[in-house]
Amino acid sequence: MEKSVMVVGMDDSVHSYHALEWTVQHFFTPAPEKSLFKLVIVHAKPSPVTAVGLAGPGAAEVIPYVDRDLKIIAARVLDKAKEICAATEVNNVLFEAVEGDPRNVLCEAVEKHHASVLVVGSHGYGAIKRAVLGSVSDYCAHHAHCSVMIVKKPPKIKH
Numbered sequence: 474m475e476k477s478v479m480v481v482g483m484d485d486s487v488h489s490y491h492a493l494e495w496t497v498q499h500f501f502t503p504a505p506e507k508s509l510f511k512l513v514i515v516h517a518k519p520s521p522v523t524a525v526g527l528a529g530p531g532a533a534e535v536i537p538y539v540d541r542d543l544k545i546i547a548a549r550v551l552d553k554a555k556e557i558c559a560a561t562e563v564n565n566v567l568f569e570a571v572e573g574d575p576r577n578v579l580c581e582a583v584e585k586h587h588a589s590v591l592v593v594g595s596h597g598y599g600a601i602k603r604a605v606l607g608s609v610s611d612y613c614a615h616h617a618h619c620s621v622m623i624v625k626k627p628p629k630i631k632h
Contacts, residue, residue: 476508476509476510476511477509477510477511477588477589477590478510478511478513478586478587478588478589478590479496479500479510479511479512479513479588479589479590479591479592480513480514480515480579480582480583480586480588480590480591480592481493481496481512481513481514481515481554481591481592481593482515482516482517482575482578482579482582482591482592482593482594482609482613483514483515483516483550483551483554484516484517484550484575484594485546485549485550486594486596487626488594488595488596488624488626489550489593489594490553490554490557490594491594491624491626492592492593492594492595492624493514493554493557493558493592494557495624496512496592496622496624497512497557497558497561497563498561501561501563502561502562502563505561505562505563505564508563510589510590511565511567512558512563512565512566512567513566513567513569513582513586513588514551514554514558514566514567514568514569515569515570515571515578515579515582516547516550516551516554516568516569516570516571517571517572517573517574517575517578517579518543518544518546518547518570518571518572518573519543519572519573519574520572520573521536521537521539521540521543522536523574524539524543525539547570548570550570551568551570554566554568555568567586569582575609576609576612576613576616579591579593579609579613579617580612580613580616580617580618583617583618583619584618588619589619589620590619590620590621590622591613591617591619591620591621591622592621592622592624593609593610593613593621593622593623593624594610594623594624594625594626595610595623595624595625595626596608610623
């Protein structure tokens with residue numbers, strides 16, 4: 474029997490690392506080989522031009538430096554994801570860094586891998602911040618052609 478695909482969208486935030494840890498804990502342990510899913514981890518790397526914006530003179534000179542930094546961040550995100558998977562003996566994972574807007578990258582990854590579930594972390598933005606910045610999880614919940622699971626980080630317990 475072929476396993477269903479679960480795509481986990483990752484960025485360099487505690488929210489997405491928590492979402493991956495939660496997903497691995499609930500769907501892949503204690504016996505990863507018996508999981509019903511194949512895991513695909515996708516990091517959306519912004520293009521250097523988007524990260525810099527369409528600034529005036531001098532922007533072209535910084536683009537190679539921004540591109541280098543974005544590649545370093547992408548490698549760090551995927552390395553951390555590999556550590557999380559390795560710590561729980563989840564093997565046979567596909568790791569991808571794809572350039573583009575996270576909303577589009579994740580929805581396209583769902584299509585490419587014929588995923589049945591997309592997992593994203595929730596940054597917990599309020600309504601105003603979400604309206605200004607846009608919500609990747611909200612966009613994916615409405616546009617991805619699969620079920621979308623939004624994993625929230627539990628609130629810190631105050632003593």
